[in-house]
Each structure stands twice: as structure tokens, then as C-alpha cells.
Amino acid sequence: MTEIGPSSHAVKSLMRHVDPAIATAFACIVALLLVGSIYSSSFLSPEYLLQQLKVGAFLGVIATGMMFVILIGQIDLSVPWVVAVGGMMATAATAWGPAGEFFAIPVGVLCGVVLGLVNGFGVAYMRIPSMIVTLAVNAVAQGLMVVHTGGFAPQDASSHAMRFIATGHSVFGIPNALWIWVFVGGIAVFVLSRTTFGRSIYAIGNSERATYLSGVRTRFVILTAFAISGGLSAFGGVLLAGYASKAAQSMGDAYLLPAIAAVVLGGTSILGGRGKYLGTVAGVILITLLQSILSVMQIEEYARHVIYGAVIILMLLLYGREYQVR
Numbered sequence: 384m385t386e387i388g389p390s391s392h393a394v395k396s397l398m399r400h401v402d403p404a405i406a407t408a409f410a411c412i413v414a415l416l417l418v419g420s421i422y423s424s425s426f427l428s429p430e431y432l433l434q435q436l437k438v439g440a441f442l443g444v445i446a447t448g449m450m451f452v453i454l455i456g457q458i459d460l461s462v463p464w465v466v467a468v469g470g471m472m473a474t475a476a477t478a479w480g481p482a483g484e485f486f487a488i489p490v491g492v493l494c495g496v497v498l499g500l501v502n503g504f505g506v507a508y509m510r511i512p513s514m515i516v517t518l519a520v521n522a523v524a525q526g527l528m529v530v531h532t533g534g535f536a537p538q539d540a541s542s543h544a545m546r547f548i549a550t551g552h553s554v555f556g557i558p559n560a561l562w563i564w565v566f567v568g569g570i571a572v573f574v575l576s577r578t579t580f581g582r583s584i585y586a587i588g589n590s591e592r593a594t595y596l597s598g599v600r601t602r603f604v605i606l607t608a609f610a611i612s613g614g615l616s617a618f619g620g621v622l623l624a625g626y627a628s629k630a631a632q633s634m635g636d637a638y639l640l641p642a643i644a645a646v647v648l649g650g651t652s653i654l655g656g657r658g659k660y661l662g663t664v665a666g667v668i669l670i671t672l673l674q675s676i677l678s679v680m681q682i683e684e685y686a687r688h689v690i691y692g693a694v695i696i697l698m699l700l701l702y703g704r705e706y707q708v709r
Contacts, residue, residue: 404650408665415672422679433558439671440564441622443664445638446645447571448615450663451608453646454575455587456655457506457513459612461498462642464524466635469495469617470624471528474539487542491621492614498524499613503606528632536631541624549625560622567615572660584608588655641670644694 419426452459473491477483505516551559575581583604586594595601624630649662
């Protein structure tokens with residue numbers, strides 16, 4: 384009888400702990416890299432890959448906030464204009480003079496947190512479906528920004544600090560935006576895995592009623608999750624405004640579907656209660672590389688949205704059935 388060696392046991396133990404969705408996402412990343420190298424010889428160069436990670440960092444920050452909301456079984460459709468509010472209000476604050484340079488980033492993020500709190504209050508306390516209240520907040524934010532700019536493109540420029548964190552290279556030649564994503568992601572991992580709040584997030588996603596009966600302040604947790612989503616979406620807008628040196632009214636339109644797709648592609652259940660941040664990282668990289676390849680292949684913008692939508696539907700079919708019954 385053949386004995387199983389320690390190495391075989393280690394491999395089997397590793398396989399049991401590997402999330403199939405995360406493994407699939409990383410396998411798709413490798414496949415995209417190979418496909419991209421066919422269309423462009425520079426696709427696998429360290430410079431190009433680092434540039435893609437820099438671009439992906441903006442989506443990564445926004446997707447981090449989206450993950451908190453999806454984990455509780457909700458959705459945030461106000462991302463497009465919360466991103467725009469963050470960027471536009473941060474650039475507007477630079478007009479305050481020297482104080483504006485200091486307060487620009489906090490003002491932009493704070494505006495996103497306020498909008499997130501409105502979303503959370505509607506969902507947690509008014510019991511309005513998240514799809515409805517976040518769409519309404521998105522429309523309100525759009526209207527407020529149109530009034531703020533008079534319907535024209537914003538003329539305010541980003542601050543030096545915004546441009547530095549979005550485009551600079553300060554440590555080991557790695558883009559600052561990537562360091563920002565690492566920092567945000569590290570905090571997210573700590574909160575989700577090492578705090579009572581993080582455990583409550585997962586518990587609410589599995590069963591809000593049971594979590595409430597166990598003594599958890601579920602309404603406060605839901606409110607906070609939406610505030611985090613709003614704040615990180617606005618912070619993503621601040622980074623984008625720093626990257627482009629100015630804000631634009633439509634700057635957040637391209638980030639709603641990719642943010643949702645990145646989270647779902649990484650194995651986070653759209654119905655809540657299950658997901659790892661490593662999966663979201665894989666989803667962000669996958670979406671970023673997919674965008675790059677579609678650009679190289681000169682795929683039209685409408686086709687990209689079709690692909691994002693198809694990906695989300697596919698992942699819903701794969702992961703949603705298991706969580707339909709609570």
C-alpha cells in the first residue's frame with residue numbers, strides 16, 4: 384500500500400483552502416497576459432505592467448468600497464456621480480488658496496462620505512431597497528454638480544497633493560497611486576478579518592435578521608458600510624482628478640460596472656456574506672487587463688459595457704444559486 388508523503392498532504396491542504404473563484408480569476412489574468420503579448424510585444428514589459436497596475440489602482444480603491452456594500456447583500460449604484468462629486472469638490476476647494484491645498488482631499492472624501500451616509504440611512508433606517516435609494520442619490524448628486532458648475536465643464540485645477548498621490552513616484556519607483564491602493568487594501572483586509580465590525584459585515588450578508596437577534600447593531604453597520612463605499616468612491620474621484628489635473632462631470636461613468644464586476648469576479652457573492660479581498664484584487668487586475676486588451680483591439684466603448692454586463696450575469700449564474708435560500 385502506497386503511503387502519501389508530507390508533500391502530498393500539503394498540496395491537498397492547500398487546494399482545500401484555495402477559493403476556486405480566485406484561482407479562476409488569476410488563471411484568466413495569465414491568459415489575458417498571453418493574449419495581450421500576441422497583439423503587442425511590450426505587453427509583458429515591467430514598465431507596461433506597472434502602468435496597468437497604476438491605472439487599476441483607481442478602480443481598486445473604488446471597488447474596495449463596493450465590496451463592503453456587496454458583502455452585506457446590498458448594491459451601490461451611486462458610484463458614478465459620487466466619484467464625480469469627490470473629484471469636483473476637491474478641485475473646487477483648491478480655489479480657497481493655501482488652505483485649499485491642505486483641505487482639498489479631505490473635502491472631496493468628506494462629500495462622498497456624506498452621500499454614503501444618505502444611502503446608508505435610506506437602506507438601514509428607511510428600509511428602502513439599495514438599488515432605489517442609491518440611484519436617487521446618484522441623480523441628486525448629478526443635479527447638485529450641474530448647479531455647481533452651471534452645466535459647463537469645471538474650470539478648477541487639482542492641487543499639488545492630488546497630482547502627487549495620483550501621478551508621482553516616491554518609493555522604489557512604484558507609482559504613489561499603487562501605494563495608496565495597497566494602503567487602502569491593507570486597512571480593508573484588517574477591518575474585514577480582524578475586527579468585530581468586519582465579522583458583522585459577513586454576518587449581515589448571510590442573515591441580517593439572525594445577526595440583529597444576536598445583538599449586533601445591524602443598522603449602524605449597514606450605515607457605516609455605505610459611508611465607506613461613498614468615501615472610497617469619492618477618494619477614487621480625487622485620485623482621478625489628480626491624474627488628469629482636473630475634474631470632469633462624466634469622470635465616474637466608466638467605473639460603476641467595472642467596480643461591481645471586479646468584486647463579483649473575485650468570488651464575492653452578489654447576495655452577500657462571502658468574499659475575500661484577494662479576490663477583489665484579482666478582479667481589478669483582470670478588468671484592467673481586459674480594458675487594455677480591448678483598447679489594443681480597438682473594441683468600441685459600447686461593446687466593453689456589453690462585456691462587463693455579460694460577465695456580471697455569468698458570475699451571478701455561477702455563484703448566486705448557492706445563496707438564494709438563507
